[in-house]
Amino acid sequence: MITKFQVAYKNLFRKKIRTILTIVGIALSSWVLVSLLGFNQGYERALSKDIDNMGFQLMIMAKGCPYEAATMMLKGGTGLRYMDESMLSKVAQEPEVDKVTPILMAAVFDPNKGESGGVAGYFGVDPKTFPEMKTYFRFRQGGWFKDLDAYEAVMGYEAAELEQREVGDMILMPEKNIQFKVVGILDRTGTQDDGTIFVPLRTLQKIFDKNHQITTIGIKIKKGVDSAPLEEKLYQLPDVQIVSLAQVKETIMKLISTAKVMVLSIALIAILIAMVGVINTILTSVWERFQEIGILKTIGAMPGDIFRLIWMETLILCLAGGTVGIILALILARLTDILIRSVLPYAPTGGLVVIDGKLVLVTLAVILGIGLISGLYPAWKAGRIRPLEAIRREVSG
């Protein structure tokens, strides 16, 4: 016996072009919807990962000091400000603080980089506390230096690649002409650490004559503790600036949320258009089969049967369109990623569009829900067709 599904399916494919166009409309809407929702969760995840990858949630540095390597390089290694190392123990005593690590940034001019020279940056770090902050660091070769006074270096992936260094090789600090032995090469992290050369803190302090002076303190806050009261306390410290990465994240998310609302509105409009398309297709199909439905009723079909038959057609259209749209979104996620990256002022590393199973199911449910609502009116209209009226129309036709 032929099932309702088969009848509905055959009905739809009597007008192939119209059916395909409707499916394309639904597919495009669901593509936009999935990509947007994927972007929604992907961006936040990537941004959080980037910020977590910094290893610390708060940074303290002397007022006016650049707080990351890129800015230091852009400024040609100038503008560094220092604070006393004793600040470290003061901060560590705060109850909200889990871990602290001192950092000394230093830069030298290398006249043999390109035509007009360039700046080479170094991070002096404590081999005991710094690795605890950067737990995601993995070594491609070697490991951390053990001694605070050693003339040893750990190189970020890109720094090592540019300098063609391997563990056991030597590097030379230009300007100072001091040699370091490479003891570790990090795996790629996708952060600024890839281009960084880490050396022991005390060694760098000695070279630059900055004994007991540092540029930055990295602070890791205890899990589940609100950082705001600590930030308030730290703001009271003289001549230092506080960079809260939670604040940075919040600001970026706020900036992005405006754009997200706009794009989400566009997606909703696309879905509404697709919905109207579904209603139009099914309604047209009902009118074209007016007599046929009348005959079905004369031979015993109940209004409920006709309603379910027409509803089934809507369901097939939405299921097909939704599935195609989701597949499109999955295939083109990377392209969407590239497009979004080209328009965003700041994009974190990692995938910006993350489409997982849960998102796929939710989107499919939304599309089916919207489709079923769109099918209500045509199905109800079809169910109310009176057999006599249908036959009379056939006779007069």
Added chain:
Amino acid sequence: MREKLSPSNATTIFRRISTAIAVPFFIFYLCGPLWAAVGCDLNDPDRDVERLFPESTSYRTIYTSIQQKGGDKLMQKVEKRLGDKFHGLYETIDVPYTIYEIYNNKKKIGYIHGVNQKGQFGGIQVFLALDLDGRIKAFYIQKMTSQYASKLRDTKFGRQFIGLTLRDFDGYDVLTGRASGKTEQIRNPAPEAEGDFRAALRATKKNLILMDEFVYSDQHQ
């Protein structure tokens, strides 16, 4: 007459659809996340091309690699011609090479090509400006970390390479540093940095061999 959808037709259509879906999938998913090895580009191509090729009016950038041009077979050939294995973490088959094709109006007049080379204290980037016959027109060390870098980057040192071809470097043994013929006349301006001097010569020979494989052998064919 409308064609009926036979099982074989349906299979063909299905295959076509699968291919259409699979191609972008492979492009965007599989090619995207791969991290390429580091290449060797001019820091400021507009300025550097003009300096190395004063008669140039424009240039075109081409990217290639040993993997792309001939894979393992080409790698072995290059190593044999060089007289040394490619070694270390960074001298690999997938290293991208940037070739700058130099034009005077519409006429191609030469090439600029650079290679990375491991030096004593850091990476050395050796660029050669070559005419259409593979003769060196200019020699340029873009980057070098050494106390004696200024001597090796000096134009006086670079001038010794002008006019040399790959044939002249056939007599240079990159492993022992023994030279014969024209390469024997290349003087090291910094005897204290013998390692970097040899590295510069190895880079030059490698550069010429790669250009011969990537460009000149194609031209001859």
